[in-house]
Amino acid sequence: MMTMQKLEQKLQRADRKQAALYLFCNFISLMLISAYSAMIFSPTVLTVLPEGGDSRKQMIAIFVLALFGCTVFTAYAASLFFRKKSRQIGTLMALGASRRRLAPGLFREVFTLSTVSALAGLLTGFPFVWILWSLFRMLIVDSAQMDLVLDFRCLFVSIPFFLIVVLFSCITAFRYLKRTNIMDTIREEHKNEPVRELGRWCGPVGIIVLLIGAVAGYNASAVYQHLFSAFPPIWINVLYAPVFVGLYMIILHTVVHGWVQNKKNPYKTLISRSMMKFQGRQTVNNLLVSTVLIAGGCFGLFFLPMMGSSQLLDTKNRPFDYLFQYRADQNVPTQTAVEELAGQYDLDLKDWSSGEYLYLAMDGQEMFEDGRSYHYEYTPLLQGGKFLSESSFSELTGMDVDVKPGTYKGISNDEETGTYFMKLESELLTNLSTMSTCDTKFDGFIHYGLLVDQRGYYVLDDADYAAIKEGISDEYRGNMFAFNINGEDSYDFAYELFLAFMGSFTEDCELPIYYDPVEKYACEQRGETYWGDTDEMTQVSFDDPDSSDFRMYWTYMPKIRILDQNDYMRTYAVYLMMFLFIAIICILAAMVIGYTRCQTIALNNRYLFDDLKKLGASSAFLTREVKSQCKKVFRTPSIIGISLMFLLYTLIMFGNDGALTYSEVIGLFACAGSLLIVSLVIYAVYRLTVRKVKEELNI
Template sequence: MTLHNIFSKLRKQNKGQYLMLGFCIALSVLLVTSFALMYMGPTVQDILPEGGDTRKMASLLLGITIVGCLIFTVYASGLFFRYKSREYGVLLALGTPKRALKPLLFQELAFLTGISSVIGLILALPMSFAIWKIFDSILLSTDAMKYRFGARGYIVGLLFCVVLTALLFFYGMRFVKKTDIMDILRQSQKTEMVRPIPSWTGKVGLILIFLGLFIATAIPTLIANFLHYEVPAAFNLFYLIALIGIYMFMLSLVAQSSAGRHKDKYYKNLVSISMMRFSAKATTKNMCVATLLLFCCLFSAFYGMYYATQPEIMSIDNQKAFLLHFPIEENQLTGEEIHSLADEYDMTITGYEENEAANLAISYYFTDFSDETSKYFKTDGKQAKLALFFSESAFEQLSGQNVQVDHNTYKTITAVDYKENIWNFIDGLYAVTNPDTDQTYNLSYGGSVEFNALSTISDPYAFILSDQDYQTITASLGTQYMEKIIDFDVKDVESSYEFAKALEMEYVQHASVLSDYMGNYDAIEEKHALEKGEEYELGESIGLTHNMDKVPEDWKYAPQFIVVQHQDFMKNIAIYVMLCLYIFIIMLTSVIIMSYVRGISVATENQALFLSLSKLGANPAYRKRILKQQLKKIFQYPAIIGCSVAWVYSLLMSYFNDWRIVSDEVLNLGKVFLLALLVCTLLYFVYTRTYKKALKILGM
C-alpha cells in the first residue's frame, strides 16, 4: 500500500476535519470577496467621493474584514494541524521520512485550499447580489443605487486567496519541521499549563483596558486643544495597551491558580479549574480573538448608526430649499427662467428672493499647523483671503430674519447649533479691506446669526455688515468682486427632485469661465502666491463645459438644493451603513463559528477525562456541570468583555469627537447596548447548541 493510499483512507476516516477547514476557508473567501464586490463595484465607487473620509473608512472596513477572516481561518488551521499530528506522528514513528510526508501535506493543503477558494469565489457574486437586494429594499431603493458588477472585487478576492494559501503553507511548513516524534504524537493531548497567575493580574488587566482606550481616544484631542500639538499616527500604538489588558484579564479568568478566600468554591470546582488551566494558553488566545472580533462587530454597527444620524439635510428649518450664487457679471439664469422651468415641472415657487453680496479681503486670526513642529498655532492673516459680506437689509431679505448690526461691527453667519472648531474662530475677524481701493476698515465681533443656507457659502464664514458700513466699505468696488445670490422655496420640497436636477443642468449650461473655479479658489490667495513667484494649484480650471450632464465636483459656485443634497447624503448613508452592517455580520459569524468549534473541541479533547470521571463514580449531573463550566467561559467571557469594551469605546469616541454627547449619540449608545444584548442572546443559543452536541460526543 502506497502513502497516497494511506492518506486517502485517512481522509475518509477523518473527513470531518477536512470539511471543517474547507468550510472555514470557503467562508472566509466568500465573505471577503462578496464584501469587495460590493465596495469595489461601480455603484459604490461612483458615489463615494475620491479621497473623502467615507471612502477612507470604507477601505478601513475592508481591511478589518480581511484581517478578521485571516485570523479566523488561521485559528481553524491550528485545530486541523492539531488533529493531523497524530497521523503524522504514527507515520514518522513507523520510519516514514519527512521528505516523503512534506509534499503529501502540501498536496492536501493545495487541493483543499484550491477547491474551497473556488467555491467561495463562485458563491461570492450571488451572495453580494442577495445582500445588496436586501439592503436595497430597506435602505437604498433608488435607480442610482442599482447593483452593478465590478471585476475589481474579484481581484481583491484572488489576492486574499493567495495570502491565505501562503499563510496555511507557512503553518504547514512549521508543523512538518517538528523533529520530536513523541512531541508530535502527544500534540493532540498536550497540555499548556501556565505559571501561577498573581491575583492582581485581572485588576491590572481591567485598568490597562480602559487606560489604553482613554489614552488612544482622548489624549490626541486634549493635546490638540490645550497644547496645540498634533500627535503622530504612531500614537495609535497605545491601543496595544488595551490589547495587553484584555489578554491579562482573560488569562486571570482562565488560569485561576489559588484557592484564595473562597476555598470551598475553589475545591468544589477543582476539576473544572484544572481542565481550563491545562489548556490556558490556547483558550486565552481563542477568547481574546473572539473578544476583538466582537469589539469590531459592535463598533462597526455603532459607526454605521453614527453616520446615519448626522444632521438631517432635508430639514428646511432656518434655510431656503434652493440657493444659487454666481459672479454678478455672469449671464446666468434669471428669475423669469427659473419660474418658467418650475411651471414645466408643476412646482410652485414661494419666497423667491435675489440680492447681492461683496467679496472683501479679510484680516483675521485663525489656527494653522506646522508640518515641521507638528504644532497648531494661532496666526494673524492680514488681508489673507476673500470672504463674502452681506448688508443687513440684503441678509434680512434673503433669510426672512430680522437682524440688527451695530456700526463698525459684524455678525458671523453660522449653521444651526454650530460648534466652533479649533481652526477658525467665530470672532477672529478684525478688519476688512476693499480689494480695489485698498482701504482698510477695523471691525469688532458683534455676535452670530444662524442661517444654514448661507453658512457654507464662504470660507471661513460669511458675514453681515450694517447697511451704512456696507455702503462705505464697498464703495468703488469692482463688479468682479460681486456675487448674486438667489434663494427660494417650493411648496412641495420632497417632490421637487426632478425640477432640482433640471434646474442644475440649466444652471451649469449658463455658467461661463467667470465661475470656472475649484471649490477653495480664492483670488487674493492667488495674487499673494503669484507675487511670491509660487504656483497656485487651486487656480486650475475644473473643466466646466455647457454639455456637462451633472454638476462638477468641488465647484466653487455649486448650487445648494436641499432635495439633491438629501438624495446624495442618503446614498452615502445607505452605502456606509450597508458596509458597516456587513462587517457586523462577518465578525459575528466568525465569533459564532470559532466559539462553536472551540466548544466542540473541549468535548473531543477531554473524552478520556470524562470517561475517567465516570469510572471514578462521578454522576452525570457532576460531569454535565463541569462541561457547562468549560463552555460558559468560552462563550460568556468574550461576549461580556467584547461588548463592554465596544460600548465604552463608542462612548469615548462620541464625547471626545466634539466634547459633548448630543441626543442622537445617546440614542446610538442605547442602540449599541441593545445590540450587545442581542449578540449575547444569540451566543447563548449557540452555547446551548454546542452543549447538546458536546453531550452527544461524551455519551451523556
C-alpha cells in the same frame, strides 16, 4: 490484509471531522479577505471615498484588523488540525513507518486540503461581494453610482494571503514530521495549554491599563503637534498598545478567575472553569481577536445610525422647505418662474424671502509645510467667507439681529458645534475686486442652522457691509432665496426645480465647496499653483447631479427638504454599503472564530465528557457545562467589544466639539438599538453552536 496504505487511509477517515473543520476555517478566512480586498480596491468605492479622507482611513484600518484576525485564525486552525493529525502520524510511526515513508502522503494531503479550501474561499469572495451588493441595491437603495466595478489589483492582497496559508500548513507539517519522540507525537492532542495566572488583580489593573492606552493614543497626536509643530509620525500609534495589553489582561482574568464568585457553592463551576484554564492560552488569544473584530464591526455599523439621525433631524427642523444660493452673475430661475413651475404641480408657495451676501477674504495664520514639520505665517488673504448684512439676514430669516460696528458674528447651529471650518480669529476683511479692507473682530454667534455649511456664513453691521461692498464685482457677490410649500410638497417638483436651477449655472461654477477663490488668488500672487486646479481635489460635474460627490460637495447645492429626505439613502449609498459590509465581515469573522473555538473545546474534552457520563452525570448537567464553555467564548468578547466601541464612539462625538449635540445623542440611542440586533445575532449563533457541540459529544 491491512496494509500500511490502507491503515493510513482509515486513520484519515477517522479524522475527517477535524479535516472538515480545517477546510471550513481556511475557506471562511480566504473568502472574507478576498471579499474585503475586492471592496476596498473597487473603483466604485474609491471614487466616492476621498483619498486621504477619514472614511477611507477608517476602512483601511478596520481591514488591517480583519487581516490580522484572519491570520491568527488560520494559524490557529492549522495548529489545531496538526495536533489531531499527530495521533495518526505517531500511530503509523509506532507501527514502523519511517518519516520518509509518511512525508509524501502527509504533504500531499496537507497541500490538497489547504490549497483547495483557500482557493475556493478566494474565488468565493467575489460572488460573495456581488451578492451582498446586489441585495443592498435590490432591498435598500439603487442608483447609477452603485454599479459595482471590481479592480483585480485586490488579488495583490488575497493571493499573498492564500500563499501564506498554504506555506504555513506545509511548514507545520514539516515541523511535526521532525519530532523524534513517538509517544509525545501520539499524545500531542491531549496536551494542555494552561495560561499563566496573574492573580485576581489582573482584571481591575487591565481596565486601568486599557483606559491609559486609550487616552494616551487618542491625545498623542495633538500633544506631539503642540510640542514639535510637526505632523506626528506613524509610530506614535504604538501608544495605543496598552489598549491591547489591557484587553488581554481583562480576558485573562475572565478565563482564569471570572468576575463573579460563587462563595456559597465554589465548586459549582469547577469543571467548566478548569477546562477553560487548561486550554487558556489559545482561548485567551481567540477571545482577544474576537473582541477586536466585534469592536471593528460595531464601528462600521455605527456609521449608519449616526449619519442617518443627524441628516434626518437637520432636514426636519429647517425653517424653510427650500433654500437656494447662487453667484450674482448667474441667470437662475426667478420667483415668477418658480411659481409657474409650482403651478404645474398644483402647489402654492409661501414665505418667500431673499437676501444677498458678499464673498470676502479673511486674514489669519496660514500653515506652511516643510516635510513633516510646519510653521504658521500671517496672511491677509487666508480664506473666504460669506458675509450678510444685518438687514439682509433679517430679510431672509425674519430674525432681528444687532451687530456692533467693527465686529462680525458667525452663524452656527443652536449648540454652536461644527464651527471648526469657520475663521473666528480674523481681524481684517478684504474686497478682492478693489482690495479695500475693513478692520473687524469676532463677536459671538447667531443661531440659525439652515445657514451652516462647510464654508461659513457671517453677519456684518449694515454700515461696515456697505463700505466693504463698494466696487465689488458680481464674481464675489451672491444672492439667496428661500420659501415654503403651502401644504404637502411634491418630490417631482423639487427635483425638476433642482435640475432647472443647476442647469442655469455656467461652467465656471462647476466647483466643490472647498474650492476657495481667496486661496486661489493668494497662490497666484505667490506664483504657485492652487491645489484646487490640480487632480488632487475631488471634482463635481453637472453631468452627474445625482452622484454623492455632487450632492454633498457642489458649492451652490440647494437645501431642499423633500429631496434631502427621500434621496438620503441614494446620496450616501456607497458610504452606507461600505460600512455595512465592514460590519458584516468583522462580525462574521468573530462568529466563525467563536464557533471554531467551541468545536475545539468539544473535540479536546471528549474524553472528559465520556468519563462524566460513566460517573452518572445527567444530560442536564452536561448541557450546563457545554453552555458554560460556549457562553464565555461568545459573551466575553461581545460584551467587551460592544462596550468599548460604544464608549469610544461617544468620546469621539464629544471630542469633535467638546459637547454632545441633540442629534448625536439621538444617534447614540440609534446605535444602541443596532447593538441590540448584533446581540441577537450573536445569541443565535451561540445557540446553534451549543446544539452542534452537544451533537459532537452525543449529549
